[in-house]
Amino acid sequence: MQPCQSLERISDCAGETALTRVLNKGNTYQYVFHKPNPLMQGFYLMLVIGGFALFVQFGLPLLPNRRLGYFHVVFPFVFVLWVLLTFVAASNSPPGYVTAKNAALLERVYKYDGFLFVRQECSTCKTPKVARSKHCRMMGRCVEKYDHYCPWINNTVGGLNFRYFLLFVLSTAVFLVYGTYVIYNLLMFIIERDRLWDVKFMNTGTNELVKANWMIIFQFMMAHHGMLMFLLVLCAIMGITLVAFFIYQLYLIKNGTTSNEAQKWADVKDFYASKKWEREQAARGPDFPSDAELLRDTSAPLAERMVKEFPSKPPTNIYNLGFWENMKDVIWPASLEMKRVWLKIQEGKEKAGAAQQANKASEASSSSAGQTPSSATSTPSVASKDKRPTGRGKSGSKKKA
């Protein structure tokens, strides 16, 4: 039997044995959990479009009413389109890949802090591991200001598309809160319209007539308006979750960390807390864990830097410029600005090159005359553009192509 090269190729292998059956299951597992796939995107669309269809079928006929005006007949349609638009934007926007071509440029935007990030090479891509970047195993590429891979949008969230991701989360969160508000009011409208508080309900077990209370009304609504009740619970639970998630994202922005870095800083904090504890214990007697023992759970190079270069407390996060500056970098990423300027420079260089070539050609053709100043006029335009690239990077040196 032909030996299998990898899990991806396992279905190509000859003959199915008990082992390959297990491994083939592993293949599905690999696809679902370790490969970019649209399963969660489909699930998201099913929830939003399916939920909205239920609203149109069961909620819309009750609108407008005493509680909700005409606005709520039209607005849900506009809102759901907006949410789907942010979903498409977040799913399709590139996170900003680090390549051999742009690494030098990105290194100007993202300085190494010498602590979490030191200059090294990505072992997979062989490109410089720019500060704040990380090799995304799902995409198989290095991503600038790597945040995380989001299965809901089947995309990696990085420096360039974090803003779309944030907009998507915010839009979906507000949409769900709004949905909760509308459906709650629809249900309250039904209770008022049918005067459920005034009617008497019959206990089917004892045939007794009982006065309405919240429990009885709840049971009645579940039996007669189950879909709206289901939508209320769905919107409320998902709404609370997403609002909390959005607040967490704001908290990370306030701290000037990506989700990826937040994890690292949490490890660092734990380490220094345990070191402090160690010192306190050491004051009482010997036989307490050494640095080496404390390092066991932390990733080795970072831990070594902690002990050697920052023995008493961790350095401050140099990427934290304060909430508004951090937010500005999310909405208008510095690397994007840098790339824009770089492209302009390239364009300028190309134009200058073309102009020079054209000049040379015209010189050659009119070789009789003694005109030479053309190249002198084309180069300064490049030089003047060369001075502009620093942008928010504040590294006022010259550009490298």
Ligand SMILES: [Zn+2]
């Ligand atoms: Zn890489």
